[in-house]
Structures are given as C-alpha cells and as structure tokens.
Amino acid sequence: MKSLFRRSQVDLNVIVVGWEDAARAPNYPQAVANTRSVGAMIAKLIFNLHTLKSAPLGAMATRWEEELADLSVNETWDLIKDRINKAVLASTPITRTSGKQGKGWMDSDTLLIVRKKHKAFRQWKNNKNEESYSEYVKARNQAKAACRRAQRSQETKIAKEAKSWLDPAGPSFERYSTNVRLDKTDASFVDVIHTDAEGLSDFGFGIRISIGHVDFWVNGGTHQPGCPPETISLQDVETSIDVINCSHGRSLDLFTYSISRCRYDPQGSCTMGYHVSTTCRGDYEPSTTAVDPFC
Numbered sequence: 001m002k003s004l005f006r007r008s009q010v011d012l013n014v015i016v017v018g019w020e021d022a023a024r025a026p027n028y029p030q031a032v033a034n035t036r037s038v039g040a041m042i043a044k045l046i047f048n049l050h051t052l053k054s055a056p057l058g059a060m061a062t063r064w065e066e067e068l069a070d071l072s073v074n075e076t077w078d079l080i081k082d083r084i085n086k087a088v089l090a091s092t093p094i095t096r097t098s099g100k101q102g103k104g105w106m107d108s109d110t111l112l113i114v115r116k117k118h119k120a121f122r123q124w125k126n127n128k129n130e131e132s133y134s135e136y137v138k139a140r141n142q143a144k145a146a147c148r149r150a151q152r153s154q155e156t157k158i159a160k161e162a163k164s165w166l167d168p169a170g171p172s173f174e175r176y177s178t179n180v181r182l183d184k185t186d187a188s189f190v191d192v193i194h195t196d197a198e199g200l201s202d203f204g205f206g207i208r209i210s211i212g213h214v215d216f217w218v219n220g221g222t223h224q225p226g227c228p229p230e231t232i233s234l235q236d237v238e239t240s241i242d243v244i245n246c247s248h249g250r251s252l253d254l255f256t257y258s259i260s261r262c263r264y265d266p267q268g269s270c271t272m273g274y275h276v277s278t279t280c281r282g283d284y285e286p287s288t289t290a291v292d293p294f295c
Contacts, residue, residue: 001252001255001256001259002014002016004256004259004260005259007260008259008260015045017038017042019034019038022034022037022038028171028172029172032169032171032172032173109146110146110147110149113139113142113143113146114143114146114147116139116142116143117136117139117140117142117143119139120132120135120136120138120139120140121136121139121140123135123136124136163186163187163189163190163191164190164191164192164193164255164273164274164276165182165190165191165192165193165211165212166193166251166252166255167193167194167195167196167197167205167206167207167248167250167251168181168182168192168206168207168211169205169206169207170197170204170205170206170207170208171205173207174207174208174209181207181211182207182211183211183212184211184212184213188278189213189278190211190212190213190214191212191213191214191215191216191272191276191280192210192211192212192214192215192216193216193218193251193254193255193272193273194206194207194215194216194217194218194221194251195218195219195221195224195247195248195250195251195254196221196222196223196224196247196248196250196251197217197221197222198222198223203244204222204247204248205244205245205248206221206248206251208221210283213278213280213281214270214276214280214281214282214283214284215282215283215284216264216270216272216283216284216285216286217283217284217285218250218251218254218264218272218285218286218287218288219285219286219287219288220285221285222247223247224246224247224250224288224290225288225289225290225294226246226289226290226291226294227243227246227247227250228243228246229243250294253292253293253294254272254273254288254294255273255274257273257293257294257295258271258272258273258274258275259273259274261293261295262293262294262295263275263295264286264288264295265286270282270284272284272286
C-alpha cells in the first residue's frame with residue numbers, strides 16, 4: 001500500500017506504525033490494552049509535529065480551532081491523545097486528505113499569538129493572582145480571534161480529513177461507549193470496510209455494527225470468498241491463526257487494490273475504497289471475487 005501511495009503522484013505523507021509486537025496473537029486482551037499506549041505514542045508524534053514544526057492538524061483544527069485556542073499546551077496534548085487513542089482501536093486506520101494544504105492551519109503570526117496565550121496561562125497558573133488572570137483572558141481572546149481569521153484565510157486553507165477504517169475490531173469494543181471505540185464523529189468523513197463481522201465464537205474479529213458515515217459490508221461482511229474454513233488445529237497453531245485472519249485481513253487487500261487497480265461499486269453507485277465519495281451515506285454490500293485482486 002505504501003508503495004502504491006508513493007507512485008500515485010499525490011502530495012501526501014505516509015506514516016507507518018510498527019506495533020505488531022504489541023498486537024501479536026494469541027493474547028488479544030493484552031493487545032486491546034496496548035492500544036492505549038500505542039495511541040499515546042502516535043499522539044505524541046503528531047503533537048510534536050504540530051508544536052515544534054507548526055505542522056497542520058488537518059480537519060481536527062477546523063473543528064477544534066476554538067477549543068484548541070482555549071487550552072494550555074498540556075491540555076492540547078491531552079485532547080490530541082484522546083482522539084488518537086481511539087484511532088488505534090481499528091485494525092488499520094487510513095487517514096486521507098484532499099484539498100489545498102497550504103502552510104498549515106496557523107501562519108507564523110497566528111502561532112505566535114497562540115504561544116503567547118500558552119505563556120500567559122502558565123504565568124497565571126504559577127501566580128494565581130487577578131492581574132495574571134486578566135492577562136491570560138486577554139491573550140486567550142486574542143488567540144481565539146486569530147484562529148478564526150487563520151481558518152477563514154484562503155492562504156491557510158485546511159485539508160479535509162477523512163478516515164477509512166478497515167474491518168475495525170469488534171471484540172472488547174463493540175458494546176462500549178463511543179468514547180473508547182470508533183465512530184463517525186472521529187473525522188469529517190468516515191468510511192468503513194467490514195470483512196469479518198462475525199461473533200468471536202465463529203472466529204470473527206470485526207465490529208458488527210455500522211459506525212461510519214458509510215459502511216461497506218463486503219460479501220455480507222462475514223466470511224470472504226477464497227478464505228478457507230475458519231478452524232483451529234492444535235498441531236499447527238501458526239497456520240490456524242493465518243486461516244482465521246484471512247477474512248479480517250481481506251479489508252486491507254481490498255483497500256490497497258482500490259488505489260489503482262480495482263473499482264468496487266456496489267448497487268447505489270458509492271465506490272468502496274480509496275476513491276470513495278465523501279457524499280456517500282448509509283450501508284452497502286459490494287460483492288468481490290475469490291481470486292486476487294478480488295475485482
């Protein structure tokens with residue numbers, strides 16, 4: 001997938017998170033717990049890119065511009081960490097941007113104003129007097145106004161962010177609050193590809209409910225064509241794990257092939273995969289073949 005993106009002549013950055021050791025089978029409960037730590041690490045990377053290199057935060061900045069302007073540095077870090085922690089809960093999250101990126105959602109003047117607000121907050125926190133609080137309120141209001149101006153400016157136009165969730169995990173997440181699992185409020189547009197949405201008793205690992213703006217239930221969203229029957233052999237556990245992961249991993253194959261080779265168009269004209277339209281809404285059931293590239 002990374003190579004296809006690099007050859008696609010699209011202006012983008014690819015960040016690959018190597019957390020396979022933390023997600024290694026068969027200790028699934030531990031892998032679930034590890035998502036919190038991995039999410040915090042990814043959030044720290046994004047936070048550092050934003051605060052140290054003025055990297056844009058994409059659509060997150062569009063929706064949170066006033067919220068971010070009201071927060072201290074530590075509070076900003078906590079907010080980003082919370083969003084990224086949820087992102088790691090999927091087997092493979094793909095973040096895509098479209099539109100003119102510009103130089104980020106804050107120009108240098110806006111960034112300076114926001115940093116002054118952070119400094120005023122720290123001074124008030126240390127001094128706890130009326131004068132420092134007044135200075136903080138003044139700096140906070142200036143930061144909010146500057147963020148609004150930057151967001152409206154064509155020179156700092158922010159890319160629209162979309163997230164593709166590839167058969168996001170169901171066990172240990174499905175019945176819990178959206179505070180700790182994925183849902184469509186996590187980005188401006190969320191499309192979901194379901195390929196293994198069976199119960200865990202049937203060796204299904206995908207979530208069984210609709211969680212995006214558009215959800216694609218490939219071949220019904222359960223056992224995929226070309227995958228062997230999902231059984232476990234105690235004589236060959238490693239092969240058994242590959243077998244029961246076949247349908248779950250098919251979502252990654254389908255998304256990869258959708259970049260340049262295949263168009264998966266279920267009835268209703270919403271294309272599944274990389275080229276999905278952000279106007280798509282609802283549930284669709286595309287059919288695929290049993291043979292690579294499955295289209």
